[in-house]
Amino acid sequence: MPMNMIVCCKQVLDPEAPPASFKVDPASNQVVPPPGVPPVISPFDEQAVEAALRIKDSQGGKITVLSLGNNLLRDVVKKPLSMGADELVLLEDEAYEGGDSWSTAYALAMAIKKIGEFDLVFCGRQAADWDAGQVGSGIAELLGIPSVTVARKVEVADGKATVERVIADGYQVIEVTLPALITVSNELGEARYATLKGIMAAAKKQPTIWKPADIELDPSQIGAAGRRAKLLKLFQPVREGKCEMVEGDSPAEAGANLAAKLREAKVI
Amino acid sequence: MAEFKGIMVYGEIAEGNLSAITTELLGCGRRLADESKEDLLCILIADQLGETPQKAIAFGADKVYTVENPLLKEYQTESYVVVMEKAVQDISPRVLLMGQTSVGRDLAPRLAFRLGVSAAMDCLELDIDPETKLLQQTRPVYGGNARATFSSDSFPQIATVRQKAMAPLEPDKSRKGEITPLKVDLDPAAIRTKVIETVKEEVAGIKLEDAEAIVTGGRGIGGPEGFKELEExxxxxxxxxxxSRPPCDNGWVPDTMQVGLTGKIVTPELYIAVALSGASQHLAGCSGAKNIVAINRDAEANIFKEARFGVVGDWKQVLPAFTAKVKELLAG
Structure with missing residues (x-):
């Protein structure tokens, strides 16, 4: 049976940027984007797209991608389209800026209501910037649908999804009625690359843009105004450690010297 | 509106006992309760609780609330959130602490959205503001590159706490406390998920979480064969x-071996990092190790910023000699 699917994708600063380039502006409590490193779709969200594409591959269906923010880069947010998603809806307005898990989940849930019919909503398990992992569960709660979080495999049959949920020492197989929301973890496996054909098709597609009024959002609940968690301080932890480099005339000798050094320091 | 009072710990049970995170939460909760001159409350939910309520008191709780129901044998979002919603309404705690575990990371946000409050996930530090009595929650963000301190003014203030970030108290069996059963009606028809199977993928040998020493390989190991040398x-x-993540994502080793933000959090005495760069999201899982030792051919690798001892070189040449010398030293 073809599935109607929605995937929420967030544009974030590239988490693979070198840690040395990471800077916080203490005055504004914001991260300074590293120069020359373009933003990306949060990697877990790409894997959420992959989970939806695997279902589309096996039984057909439609994938609508939702992204929220302001001044979103088209090359970035169109990536799910070039991987094989069908439509892109952007919640794009300056009013969406500065939100937290609450205001983000609220806006996405209202957009999903406007889309109307759906069987599955996918999100990444957490976004690579704030790492909170709340928006998926929040959307499910606001929509009144069941959720299964931290999935590594999703299959659909007979109006139900069977999900493998990652737990500390293995996984659980969970059956959930549809419609449902599923958050996806990296154990699902790598997201596919965009094909040339996909990139060309994505270039031609125009995203639909929804302003807050288009999805009947209460202005007091959007972006920074709708925050329920107050950010008091954003800072970089101080690293005090000094590494003692152990050397040798050859790599093997350095290895042996390292063992001797660990014994000397009573580490082994 | 009810007055919100007390620091509540949501306790997890593992194999009939309080799980380690629960004793850690009680240790942290005790401090917060003392600082705010309020009671430390603990809620325990399962099909059968056995002796765990008494144990929670020994680990610092003043009052333990219990919910026992056959429908609560396994954690499921929709049954547990109903119980917690009812418990919060009945008891009105000011702060609710949970573990950043498979259960807590699923339950805390769902409960927070149901109650209309905010939750701070994966906290490393929790403090009570002496003036406002509000909880301040400090947690890693941006894959461990930064930390953020949050607060909120809707109650209960919910926080999940990273495993091993807090220390438990020495249990005191003579401590006195109250145990109060709570009645919660559960409708099986309202639970839209079903746990078909729980599969343990235990890695042979010593568990990562319990190990005094850990040898970890990264992307530079290059394949499953290399891990055999680490096993030596x-x-x-x-x-x-x-x-680290790349060997797991590439299928060289099982996912359960992953150390990091989205894997296991470990705090061994000795952590030997071989051919891994030290991405922040990996360090988030091992920065609590007492001694980090790094072997990497890139002298600029981030791991050397966290390490106490390091060797710059190709692990394939460094490791055999290192292993042989360690063997010799330990034998002697």
Whole structure:
């Protein structure tokens, strides 16, 4: 049976940027984007797209991608389209800026209501910037649908999804009625690359843009105004450690010297 | 509106006992309760609780609330959130602490959205503001590159706490406390998920979480064969073997071996990081190790910023000699 699917994708600063380039502006409590490193779709969200594409591959269906923010880069947010998603809806307005898990989940849930019919909503398990992992569960709660979080495999049959949920020492197989929301973890496996054909098709597609009024959002609940968690301080932890480099005339000798050094320091 | 009072710990039960995170939460909760001159409350939910309520008191709780129901044998979002919603309404705690575990990371946000409050996930530090009595929650963000301190003014203030970030108290069996059963009606028809099977994928040998020493390999190990060499060293050191994300994502080793933000959080005495760069999201899982030792051919690798001892070189040449020398030293 073809599935109607929605995937929420967030544009974030590239988490693979070198840690040395990471800077916080203490005055504004914001991260300074590293120069020359373009933003990306949060990697877990790409894997959420992959989970939806695997279902589309096996039984057909439609994938609508939702992204929220302001001044979103088209090359970035169109990536799910070039991987094989069908439509892109952007919640794009300056009013969406500065939100937290609450205001983000609220806006996405209202957009999903406007889309109307759906069987599955996918999100990444957490976004690579704030790492909170709340928006998926929040959307499910606001929509009144069941959720299964931290999935590594999703299959659909007979109006139900069977999900493998990652737990500390293995996984659980969970059956959930549809419609449902599923958050996806990296154990699902790598997201596919965009094909040339996909990139060309994505270039031609125009995203639909929804302003807050288009999805009947209460202005007091959007972006920074709708925050329920107050950010008091954003800072970089101080690293005090000094590494003692152990050397040798050859790599093997350095290895042996390292063992001797660990014994000397009573580490082994 | 009810007055919100007390620091509540949501306790997890593992194999009939309080799980380690629960004793850690009680240790942290005790401090917060003392600072705010309020009671430390604990809620325990399962099909059968056995002796765990008494144990929670020994670990610091003043009052324990219990919910026992056959429908609560396994954690499921929709049954547990109903119980917690009712408990919060009945008891009105000011702060609710949970573990950043498979259960807590699923339950806390769902409950927070149901109650209309905010939650701070994966906290490393919790403090009570002496003036406002509000909880301040400090947690890693941006894959461990930064930390953020949050607060909120809707109650209960919910926080999940990273495993091993807090220390438990010494249990005191003579401590006195109250145990109060709570009645919660559960409708099986309202639970839209079903746990078909729980599969343990235990890695042979010492568990990462319990290991005193860990040997971890990264992307530079290059394939499953390389991990066999790490096992050699691990055997000599009685260590567990871990991996950063790339070896897991590439299928070289099982996902359960992953150390990091989205894997296991470990705090061994000795952590030997081989051919891994030290991405922040990996360091988030191992920065609590007492001694980090790094072997990497890139002198600029981030791991050297966290390490106490390091060797710059190709692990394939460094490791055999290192392992042999360690063996010799430990034998002598």
């Amino acid at each position: 060293l691990a055997k000599v050191l009685k260590a567990a073997v871990g991996a």
